[in-house]
Amino acid sequence: METGKLRAVKIISINVVFNLFFLLCLYLDFTQESQKREAFRQAVVNTLERRLFYIPSFKIYGGVTGLYDYGPPGCAVKANVLAFWRQVGTFRFSMLLSFLIAQTLDWDFVFSLMLICFVDGVSCHFVLEENMLEVDCPCVTPEIVLKASGHVDKFTxxxxxxxxxxxxxxxxxxxxxxxxxxxxxxxxxxxxxxxxxxxxxxxxxxxxxxxxxxxxxxxxxxxxxxxxxxxxxxxxxLMFQTSIGPSGSSPGYLRPETAQGIFVNFKDLYYYNGNKLPFAAAQIGQAFRNEISPRQGLLRVREFTLAEIEHFVDPEDKAHPKFSEVSKLELFMFPREDQVCGRPARKISIGEAVSQGIVNNETLGYFIGRVFLFLTQLGIDEGRLRFRQHLANEMAHYAADCWDAEIESSYGWIECVGIADRSAYDLHAHADKSGVPLVAYEKFPEPREVEVSPPSVPQFTKLVIAPVKKELGLAFKGNQKMVVEALEAMGEKEAMEMKTTLEAMGEAELYVCTLHKVVTIKNNIVSISKEKKKEHQRVFTPSVIEPSFGIGRIIYCLYEHSFYTRPSKDGDEQLNVFRFPPLVAPIKCAVFPLVQNQQYEEVAKQISKSLTAFGISYKIDITGASIGKRYARTDELGVPFAITVDSTSSVTVRERDSKQQIRVSVDEVASLVKSVTDGVSTWADLLRRYPIHSS
Amino acid sequence: METGKLRAVKIISINVVFNLFFLLCLYLDFTQESQKREAFRQAVVNTLERRLFYIPSFKIYGGVTGLYDYGPPGCAVKANVLAFWRQVGTFRFSMLLSFLIAQTLDWDFVFSLMLICFVDGVSCHFVLEENMLEVDCPCVTPEIVLKASGHVDKFTxxxxxxxxxxxxxxxxxxxxxxxxxxxxxxxxxxxxxxxxxxxxxxxxxxxxxxxxxxxxxxxxxxxxxxxxxxxxxxxxxLMFQTSIGPSGSSPGYLRPETAQGIFVNFKDLYYYNGNKLPFAAAQIGQAFRNEISPRQGLLRVREFTLAEIEHFVDPEDKAHPKFSEVSKLELFMFPREDQVCGRPARKISIGEAVSQGIVNNETLGYFIGRVFLFLTQLGIDEGRLRFRQHLANEMAHYAADCWDAEIESSYGWIECVGIADRSAYDLHAHADKSGVPLVAYEKFPEPREVEVSPPSVPQFTKLVIAPVKKELGLAFKGNQKMVVEALEAMGEKEAMEMKTTLEAMGEAELYVCTLHKVVTIKNNIVSISKEKKKEHQRVFTPSVIEPSFGIGRIIYCLYEHSFYTRPSKDGDEQLNVFRFPPLVAPIKCAVFPLVQNQQYEEVAKQISKSLTAFGISYKIDITGASIGKRYARTDELGVPFAITVDSTSSVTVRERDSKQQIRVSVDEVASLVKSVTDGVSTWADLLRRYPIHSS
Structure with a gap:
């Protein structure tokens, strides 16, 4: 027994020790992981601040938490991201490109397709305008608008x-x-x-x-x-409050989102679009949240740039004509059920997600696909991007469905784009508050006969009570007039009940108050009907599908996904690199004369001029710093290509990430850099076409 | 006498009548003129509102005075203007173009020059980066910043x-x-x-x-x-006030200008620029003024877009290396003296204005020239643009000189761009308030010996009082120590006075408090000097030259200058036209199938695809409206070119203002429209190269 007890205690002890050890390992692992994340973030943030990608606002006064400036390279990255967003919003061409890149990664194919588009402009059926209507509304918003939207009461x-x-x-x-x-x-x-x-x-x-x-x-x-x-x-x-005008009697707020400016303009925009649905309006602008205690650096700030699309559709038809363009895209989706059951996000094609009812409708699916293409084209790592569906209790009561594009960063999974089917909530809210109907019309090709009109448009209903005078005269003689009056005075409900009784029983009773008695009405005495009315159109409040992009968050995640370090040549320090794609890079090209020498500097200037003429932003560095140091300086800004002038006839071009170099003639180098920054050729193409330079 | 009196009375009467008549004419003329202006403005504003160039904000709620939305075409115009501004800010190439256009109006020449630039990228010495550092700061600004700038106390x-x-x-x-x-x-x-x-x-x-x-x-x-x-x-x-954070203890304002965000970042930007002057920083963003009672429609609003440049220079050297590029430009200038003496504005070249001292310095002159080129390129009428110097009492006390680019509109002359030499005021103010020095350094090629350092850097001053011990001992014996102490305790002023006396008289008197008596100091007893110190650099606060663009005002004036009416074909109505240059036009091209017919619509779609591939924004109109009506609709949006499909092989291209048409093959039309909207060929070129179509 003793032994048995002891053994049992021992086993328990071993178990406890083992469990404790296991927990400790988990804890250490967790702590190590979290320390690693912290260290990585510090490295990114230090580089970003040192190279002025961003600057804490009003730094010389100690700063204000939650407010940041974009410095010169940050400003350039933001401008590039917004220009690309507008393009995606406006033209289908970039869409085609992104799609092809995502699907094939075959630049030669993309190039040949571009050529086809550009040269004979016929074979490319993707190229169609998206026709979004861009608007630009003020940040200062009167209280009534945000009262209607619910922000005054609920944005807390x-x-x-x-x-x-x-x-x-x-x-x-x-x-x-x-x-x-x-x-x-x-x-x-x-x-x-x-x-x-x-x-x-x-x-x-x-x-x-x-x-x-x-x-x-x-x-x-x-x-x-x-x-x-x-x-x-x-x-x-969370709204910043202010007062409009000098009297103090008109409270206003800084808008917490740009969307409301679009909703209140629905009527004009619908008219501008030729009274046709669907159409989308877009707005890029500042939005504000007076956070209680902002944390997480650039991820939770008090002022930020939003880019929002409000796509207005017929609630009875949320199909999207271009859905097939994105339906085959496979991406990490994290549907509601999987979250509840503790399953991880899984790869699934958008087509499947819609057909299985995971995503509510095609239009929502279409925008999920476009968001995916937009983010991955910018340089967001596809493996650290997921689309998470809102849980039932997380979603606004009016929303039909809602998905967040979440990007994994050192802070965890961050919501960067929200894609919501907000149903008709916003247009209803503003129509109710303002008294201005915000509706759309569907004209019928042929007028339709309707008996009972929709209750929202009561003017279409018409009850017809037609007494048959001859029969009335025979039945009621001198009382005829009073019976007719009583018949015609019936309300809709009463009349329809009588109609039913007459049809079923052949007769019905009617109390005639002017006679103080009940009379019997036979079905030949009166005909009761609802007039069939011809309707020419259907009147309805459109649904809104809203992709809303937090530009600052996307950019911060992009910084983390693009950042890496590598040892310097002599291995004594770690060098920082941002692997921005040329589309995003704040500066596309660097120009370095190898040594300080007038001839080389002349060549460098000549190349700079050609780059400017081609519209390629560049940075020239004629300091005497070692070429390695100069490469390192521009790698840290994410400059994808560097031209080093080491002769008067030819130069080397170095690619940032592979550090490979090719040798190119001075005359050719600018156009070559343009082709590779515009994406019409790839670095791999150039490696095949030009001699490799080994330093 | 009677007769005489009568005659006198008559003469007086005639005079009175004549005077009254004259005044009445003046009055009528004045009233007529003002009525005409009013009617013109109404026509412009009606068109702008009807076509959604802008929309009174929150219209369905009755609007808020002084707040406007840009609708789709207004948004496109604004985006075009800002993109052009950035270009001008960043690249010298557009500058060259504007200059050539302004000077020669010879597109062939411009074209050939562009070709040179693009093709061999060497011959074009204008092409150099301007290297402005763009930043993007928040609208919400803490009180201390605007206290330092003077806005809290004086912006009223x-x-x-x-x-x-x-x-x-x-x-x-x-x-x-x-x-x-x-x-x-x-x-x-x-x-x-x-x-x-x-x-x-x-x-x-x-x-x-x-x-x-x-x-x-x-x-x-x-x-x-x-x-x-x-x-x-x-x-x-006039600042909108708010509160930052939840405690209510951090007052903040919406910025009244974007400039302060640049000033507070001076130190970082100077470092980013390699600690070199001059350099310019730029910012585009929203600014806010809580106007008491906004009037003048789009000209005086409560929220507006500013585009500001802060050019930092050495106050001792305000020359500009590129001044010669603008010095020959002739423009209407309205110097202070001319305003005071009641003389009108006069045409004068910028070179003369600077050399005659009318404009304070070359850098100011350079920016006046660039503003002129920017505005006229956008389509502002050169004859209704003047540069007015601020009167002495109008200018801030610290400003060295200040000019406003004023544009004449139906409201009179409107200040649209301010170009001010603000001296070192702003940097001084923020350095004082924050305690952070905002200075620049000029490194001397050779260290310089200086005796008296600038008073602003007192640490460089060193007084040397060297008693000669031997002589002291002889003269004062046991009191030697007390005398030495008294000598060394002298302040700078006292010591320098003694030095002067010693040099002049050979001796001077000194009260030695420890001895309670005055002693005589001979000039062999002490040597007084200021040590000559070697300085390696000069430390100074840079001056700021600030061109500040009110984007909304420029755009409104542009609308007025571009608007005209012409009779319709049958003469029964007046049609509205905006004569925007392609650079500004919200949509570059229209596509119309002449009649509703599948073949023509196919061709129209094919052309649309090519236009999109070329990046040309267009509007396709396949409604059955008459071609005249469709032209009129797009003229009202300022669309410069319209393609009408009237066969399957060739189409007509119509120019908006001349209404002339040419016939072009379907395959060629998109590239042709691209060349003429990009400005590489002119309509006149096309008229020479293609057959004229007469309808």
Whole structure:
């Protein structure tokens, strides 16, 4: 028995030790992973700040959390991303390109197709205008608009205050930090407790004010800086408030999204589009959120650029004529059911997702495909991009379906683009508040006979009560007039009931108040009908499908996905590189005279002039720094190509990532760089066509 | 005598009648002119609103004065103007083009030059990067920044309130309206009174709060709507105020200009530019002014797009290396003296203006030239564009010189671009407030010996007082130590006075407090000098030259300058046309099948595809409307070219303003439209090369 007990204790001990060891490993692994992520982020952010991709705003005054400036290279990247977005929004051509690239990665094929398009402009059936209507509305918005949209009442975060100092915190942040901290720093947490904390983290976004309050009290969470007690959570509206005009009587807000400016213009835009559906309007502009305590650097800021599309469709027909162009794209999707059941995201084609009912409709699917092409073309890693469906309780009650394009970064999965079917909610809300109907019309090719019109357009309903005078005279003689009046005074419901009774029984009773008695009406005395009316059109409120792009978040994730380090030639330091595609790169080309020498500098200037003439942005560096140092400086800005002048007749061209070099004649080099930055040839093409230079 | 008197009376009467008649004519002329202007503006504005160039913001809610949306064509025009501005800002190539166009109007020459640039990229010495550093800063700005810039204290307008209703008015507007009204509507005003009112109008912008108040009282001006009495004028700050973060303790404003974002980043940008001057930074973005009562439609709004350049230069060297490129440009200038003496603006070359000292320096002159080229290239009428110098009392005290590019519109002369030499004011202000030095360095090729350093850098000054011990011992024996201490304790002023006395008289007196007596110091006892220090660099605060473009105002003036009407074919109505150059036109080309017929529509689609492939925005109209009606619709949008499909092999191309048509083969038409919209050929070229089509 003793031995048995001992053995049992031993086994348990071993189990406990093993479990503890296992947990410790997991913990170390987790901690290591999180330290690695942190270190990686620091390297990216340091490079970005040092090279002025961005600058904390008003830095000389100590900065303002959540506000950032874009410095020169950041500004160029943003301009490139927005120009590409507009293109994608406006023209189908880039779409074709992206699609081909994604599908074939065969540049020769793309090139030949481009040639066909450009040269005889006939064979390319993808090339069609998207015809989006771009608008540009002010940031300052009067209260009534945001009251109608629901932002004044519901655009809030829950806040708690340090009861002594008055410092404000986001309630969910404190709870999140508490749970994460416990999980990370207390390895001997009971399994039960750990599971509870993990559950809290999972449902954090969906906790009500009362639930949050209860959890904060239960865990005894205090103010992180002072350990003072906290107030109960209460809602704080995230809109920056201001006042329009001098009187102080017209409250206004800085818009939290650009979409409302499009909705209130629906009527004019529909008219501009020739009263035809579907059509899309687009807007690029600043939006604002007065965050309680911004964290996560460039990911959660108080002012940001949004690019939003509002695609208006007939709610009865959400098919998309160009759906077939994207239906074969395969991408990581994370449907609602998979999230609930704890399954991971899985690769699935858009066509399947729509046909299986995972994605609500073709138009939504079409935009998911376009978002995928847009992001991957910019340089977002396809493997770290997923489309996550909103959970039922996460989605606004009016939304038909909603998907977020999430990109994995050192902060975790980040929502960068929202693609929502908002149904007719917004147009209804503004029509109700303003009294201006925001509707569309479908003209019928042939007028249609309808008996009962839609209840929303009561003017089309017409009840006809036709007494047959001759029969009436025979039946009621002198009382005829009073009976007729009583018949004609019937309401719709009463009349239709009589009609039913007459049809079933051949007669019905009617109380004639002027006679103070009930009379019997035979079915030959009156004919009751609803007049069949010819309708020429259907009137309805369109649905809205909204892809909404957080440009700053996309750019930050792009920085992380593009960043890597590699050892310097002598191996004594790590060099930073951004592997931006030429489309995104803030500067397309560098020009370096190998040594400080007038001849080489002349050649360098000559090449610079040709580059400018071709519209290629470049950076010339005539300092005496070593060529390795100069390469490193431009690699850090993500400049894809560098021309080094080491003779007066020919030069070398170096590709940033492979560091391979080719030798090209001075006269040819600018046009060659143009072809490869415009994407009409690839670096692989050039390697085949030009002699490789080994330094 | 009687007769004499009578004659005199008659003469006087005739005079009076004649004078009255003359005044009446003037009045009628004035009124007619102003009615004509009003009618013209109405025609422009109606067209702009009807075709959605712009839309009063939040129209379905009754709108907000001073806020406008750009609809689709307005958005396209704005995007075109900003892209051109960036080009001008970044590349010298467009500059060359503008210059050549302005000077020669010879497209063949321009074309050949472009070819040279593009093909061998060597012969074109204008082609050099401008190297501006673009930044993008937030609209929300903390108070401290705008306190430093002076906006919190001084960015005000004077306001009066209706004492009963509280309605607010701009004090100067009421005075202006009163004076204008009197002058226009009271023809029998005394000459003296008229002169007084005109004087008030002339000095209106320079009246102090007290003067304005006095005038309003003197004239008995009341609230225009209610005739109630008005409050005294008081300053109202024009910035939209808000609060950053949840605590309410961080006041912020919406920026009234984009410039401050650049100034606070000076240090980083200077470093980014390799610590070299001069350099320019640029920013395009929204700015805000909470106007008291916005008038003048699109010209005075509460939110607008600014495009600002801050060019940082050494205050001791404001020459500009590219000045010669603009020095021969002749434009209407309106110097201070001419305004004061009542002379009109006169044509003068920029070179002369600078050499005669009318314009303060070359850099200012260079930017005046570039602004001229930018505006005229967009389509602003050169004859209705002038550069007006600020009057002495109009200019900020720190400004070295300031010129406004003013464009004449139906509202009068409108300030659209300000070009100011703001000296070192802004950098000084932010350095003082933040404590961060915002300076530049000039490295000397050889270290320089300096005796007295600039007072702004006191650390370089070193006073050397060297007592000669031997002589001291002989002269003062036991008191030697006290005398040395007294000598060494002298301040700079005292020491330098002693030095002067010693040099002049050979001796000087010194009170030694520790001895309680005055002693005589001979000039062999002490040597007083300032150490000559070797300086390696000069430290200074750069000057700023700022061209600041009000994009919305430029675009509105462009609309007025581009608008005209012409009779329809049958003469029964006036048709509207915008004569936008292709650069600005929101849509470059229209495509019309002549009649509704499948063959023609096929050809039209084929042409559309080629246009898209070439990146030419177009509008296809396959409605059955008459061709004349379709031309009229696109003329009203300023579409420069229309392709009409009237056969399957060839089509006609119509130019908007001349209404001339040429016949071109289907295969060729897209590339031809591209060449003429890109400006590589002119319509005149095409008329020579293709058969003219007469309809």
């Amino acid at each position: 975060d829950l806040m708690v205050k340090d009861e002594k100092t008055g410092t404000c915190y986001r309630a969910d942040h404190l709870l999140k930090d508490f749970c994460k901290d416990k999980l990370e720093k207390e390895p001997n947490l009971s399994a039960e407790k750990a599971a509870e904390l993990k559950h809290v983290l999972a449902v954090l976004d969906n906790l009500s004010m009362e639930e949050l309050s209860a959890k904060i009290k239960e865990y005894g969470i205090t103010a992180p800086d002072t350990k003072n007690t906290l107030s109960d959570p209460y809602p704080f509206n | 307008d004077l306001m009066v309130k209706d004492e009963k209703t509280g309605t607010c008015y701009r004090a100067d507007h009421l005075l202006k309206d009163f004076c204008k009204d009197k002058l226009e509507k009271e023809p029998n005003l005394s000459a003296e009174k008229a002169a007084e009112l005109k004087h008030v109008l002339a000095v209106l912008d320079n009246l102090s709060m007290e003067e304005l108040s006095a005038k309003i009282k003197e004239y008995g001006i009341t609230a225009p709507d209610t005739k109630n009495t008005l409050s005294d004028p008081y300053p109202f700050n």
